[in-house]
Amino acid sequence: MQTQIGIIGGGPSGLCLARLLSLAGIKSIILERQTREYVEARIRAGILEQGMVDLMRRAKVSERMDREGLVHDGIVLAFNGREERIDMAALTGGKRVMVYGQTELTRDLYDAVLKDENVTVVFEARDVHPVGYLDGKPKLEFVKDGRQQIVTCDYIAGCDGYHGASRAAVPREMITEYERIYPFGWLGLLSDTPPVHEELIYANHRRGFALCSMRSHTRSRYYLQVGLDEKVEDWSDERFWDEIRRRLPEHIAQKMVTGPSIEKSIAPLRSFVTEPMRFGNMFLVGDAAHIVPPTGAKGLNLAASDMYYLATALIAFYDEGRSDLLDRYSETALRRVWAAVRFSWWFTSISHKFNDDPIEHKIQLAELEYLMSSTAGKTTIAENYVGLPFDPTFK
Template sequence: MKRTQVAIIGAGPAGLMLSQLLAARGIDTVVLERHSRDYVESRIRAGVLEHQSAAALRAAGVGARMDAQGMAHSSIDLAFAGAHHRIDLEGLTGKKIMVYGQHEVVKDLIAQRLADGGDIRFEAEVNAIEGLDGDQPKVRYTHNGQPHELVCDFIAGCDGYHGVSRTSVPSNALKVYEHRYPYAWLGVLAEAAPTSDELVYARHETGFALYSMRSPSVTRLYFQCRPDEDPEAWSDAALWAELHRRLETGDGWTINEGPILQKNVAPMRSFVVEPMRYQRLFLAGDAAHIVPPTGAKGMNLALADVQVLAPALVRWFEAGDPRGLDSYSEVCLKRVWRVQRFSVWMTRMLHAQPDADAFEERLQQAELASAAACESAARHLAENYVGLPLEAPAT
């Protein structure tokens, strides 16, 4: 049996960042991760960091490689009706975004935690969470084939949608909101130099497509597909042909081709659970909410959660003040629902809707035209895309 102050389940951005923030204030944590280190460091996920997320990583001492290798972007492009339309993020908000893969953020956090002597246990399978209604909850897990028990003051469930944390809460204590979309994204990772300085969000009559990048030599591309699409049914030539068709607008801009390193289908859903706290268990990241990827908000919401939770835990340990913990769920959910609204708006504006009639399609075109031509509409998009300000916790 081991004792710690905060048991963190999940070594994704939320769990690792929480451990980093708490360690800076002398609070002991143990991070339990069911997968291997190689697995979590190579798991390809979103790659857009909001202005505040990038600033938070720098403040936590893990931003040096991001600033050296990441790509700061001051705008995005909307491509529709045969033309590109620039949304000037920096001009409208004074802020930029950073393109830097989630797996790179995870690598940086793991390296720093281990360098600082942090306790991260990979391949640790959590079997049960007990005693949440008391002041000494326990996490039972298996590591290296042996059973272990971790006693703590609080538990942070940062283990994703399929993790054990949320399912350890009585079902009648949570309210679940969920919506599944009738389409998915087929994603392609290619060894090809980017041909655009900015991300391109394209609305084509056959469906949405996204042009993004991971490095000066690697591009990440997506296009709308069926939820049951088989990526292996697509040859490389067919994938490139479809991406050319949806992304290119006839103005001479094209995309580079190269060896395809990975292809996969990502389903799309919106999910929120309320509240994000049960007794001494706090949910963060995908364990509490999932957004459609169109607005590039998943990792950013996870990092925002722990920027609320960490100072609340510090106040409790340093001063016995529970107000930050008591308001954690309310504060986070305000942001979660605003981000859900923006992500759903972006999704509906850019995707071909299977059951849309001609009237709805014309409205969708008008929405895109407004975002591109109307300064107030463009500002609304830009302010949400670079990231909403964090709300101050209860005082």
């Protein structure tokens, strides 16, 4: 098998990258370890920055997103028994975010990519190994239906997540990894119940953090901060609903409509960055190179900026014979990555319970009080939440 770009991973990063390249006439092969049904069933992010929305439109797969996505102008911070709204649109000159589940976004991308003559998707590709990328002769070795196969390509894009094959293949002496593990996780519950509020609510409480989110007008996604030793099976629906109501202002808790869960899971929180993001003819994209706590809704949106930079660089290479943007990919992507890592860490630090020391909670409340009394403080949150711009000089 031969192509121009070999892509490891058939999640939204790999799919959107392949689609953007295809519209420029560039061929790719995507190797996905799971089935399409498995990938689409994964419950993931639901907040899209303008950059990700724009990429979906550029990829010509935005029709359903534009029709069904929920545009949000603000978020609510709840603390000390009250709530304060951050008017993101007013504070950022009209910038907003969109609520549209990653499950739906992935489905839209597959519907387009599987009809695209420039893209080949291989599902259930096992034991993928990128080789030759340091010598300018990249190949992807894998097993399909018990047979060893090889994809020969010009470049490899590792879009295969934190546990994928691309970063694992890099010699350890060539890579630097930065990591912070947080002493808690998020217990998430998905239910077919109307959201408790029309915008997201981020709640700081002495019992721990809580988040009220949604996927649509009739489907809600809620999260609770829990200890790393907690098990999903120990959390009945009743226990979850009782606990989240304790962590919200009383008048909001009273409005909450409860119901049976569709899905419950616990995700640990970490900050993780790999430097660099390029190794010869292989580039890391999204979670393969960086992980952030979900507090700032940056995971998928950071992958979007990686996709934008890599697609722009590859199109410049094939259309104009330029390699300068490929050479700048890692440095440019990492600047935005570290900015998002900082915001996600900071937003987590003012909203979560890190220990039982009562002074820490009092300091958090004092910081939140200050931020809410300051236009500059609110603007800082709004600018980072809606997403920092892509580098305008990268073209």
